[in-house]
Amino acid sequence: MTAAHPSSHAKWVWLLFALVLIVAPLLFPQSAALSILSQCGSMMILALSFNMLLGQSGMLSFGHALYAGLPAFAAAHAMNRLAGAGAAALLFVPLLGGLAGLACGALFGYVTTRKSGTALSMISLALVEMAAAAVLMFPAWFGGESGVSTDRVLGTPLFGIDFASPLQVYYLIAFWLFVSCAAMYALTRTPLGRIANAVRDNPERAAFVGHDPRRVRYLMFMLAAFFAGIGGALGAINFEIVSAENLGLLRSAQILLFTFIGGIGYFFGPLLGALVGVLFSGLLSTYTRGWQLYLGLLFACIVLFAPGGLAGIWIGAVSTWRRLTLSQLRRLAKPFSMLLAAGLLMICAGVYLIEMLYRHAAEGGDGAPVSVGLMGLSIGVLLVAAAVMRSARQRYLHTLAMMDEEARS
Known part of the structure; x- marks a missing residue:
């Protein structure tokens, strides 16, 4: 064919x-x-x-x-x-x-x-x-x-x-x-x-x-x-x-x-x-005043960790996963799941912390004071999730490298 x-x-x-x-x-x-x-x-x-x-x-x-x-x-x-x-x-x-x-x-x-x-x-x-x-x-x-x-x-x-x-x-x-x-x-x-x-x-x-x-x-x-x-x-x-x-x-x-x-x-x-x-400026802006901050954070993350942009992430993931067999995908499932879970947890903690501070600022400081305990908990979860995400990323890349060595041998 x-x-x-x-x-x-x-x-x-x-x-x-x-x-x-x-x-x-x-x-x-x-x-x-x-x-x-x-x-x-x-x-x-x-x-x-x-x-x-x-x-x-x-x-x-x-x-x-x-x-x-x-x-x-x-x-x-x-x-x-x-x-x-x-x-x-x-x-x-x-x-x-x-x-x-x-x-x-x-x-x-x-x-x-x-x-x-x-x-x-x-x-x-x-x-x-x-x-x-x-x-x-x-x-x-x-x-x-x-x-x-x-x-x-x-x-x-x-x-x-x-x-x-x-x-x-x-x-x-x-x-x-x-x-x-x-x-x-x-x-x-x-x-x-x-x-x-x-x-x-x-x-x-x-x-x-x-x-x-x-x-x-x-x-x-x-x-x-x-x-x-x-x-x-x-x-x-x-x-x-x-x-x-x-x-x-x-x-x-x-x-x-x-x-x-x-x-x-x-x-x-x-x-x-x-x-x-446009979704950030036209849709997310209706739900939060911090949409520009989120857009700026996304831009910073793209520059630091994915200079190829969203398209580069997609192309890289597709090209990597297409050349893997079913057994290799199973080996990658655990580190990838940990990486995804840690990333989502970090995003949730960060969003909660930002929205809490924005809400306090919108009230002019006259409303209920910001809970130091909740702020500390959010920062703690954010740091732990970042550490887990870094470890999971290293494990994911190490597993990919081992697979490449096995394929060459």
Whole structure:
């Protein structure tokens, strides 16, 4: 029997991705859930476009929100101008946002990509701060502190679709998400995508074989800005308002965190990071005021213990477990169970301690005093669980090493 061609596996992955996008709103039909799904879609495009800079081309930009925020304002003004043009016009607003992002990338990217490394990061930081300051200087375009409001219902429905309902907006975002993902994935397979990887890894060698690193960075920067513009326009369609927050440093940092949490070394990593990040900010924030602390702790743990991100953890686990036999999996079951149990216990103790302190701070210190005994118990459980987790991890890795030696012998 012949092995399946890699392209056939890729086709099944894309079909599964399309199926998930179609079925997701049917599983979560609530209005709040549809809003979160739509936010996930636009954020996934932003994270993937940012990874074109960081993961693919080696450019750490602190101002990626600039190339989503300015196109979002352009999309809002376009929707206000297109009022009465019909629902069909809304289908092309994301493309208009992408062209606006491309123009911004061509303008600001020319300055940014003249340098590389730390200098590029500092230039991008300066540009996004300048753009944030310009919001109050040009109220006619940016709408001042209140921003620019718009209406996504542009008039005559198209086959009964007027994009007034959250479900219709979600499918619009899902369509552009799928198209953008396919286009960005195809770009990684082009000569430009390969050369961008070469410039990331060794710009001197890329220049030696005839490729100008600055030109490659500039082209990738413009393309990343194009897709960021699509994501920004979709966000404007979803929320029907664009403000200074859309192009501030905080938004750029959010995109950076989500992308790194997902994993910059894998194409689908930013998709996972965007999903987790939106769930933290959109769902977990409704239950606790400490969601930003939890997100920061997750980011720190990823940087320290899993630099490959969530995608790296998944790929590593799958590749390791697929090559093991049933008897070997049984040998790993005990240390893995101890590792999992200790990790869950440590998370529970940490969450209890953080929520207890947040609740006391919310009461202004006037409520019941914090129990020193419960705090000490939580810290004790946290330390014990950390020690058990470290021991279980060492045992797990030792068992894997022994299995590798047995397989080689």
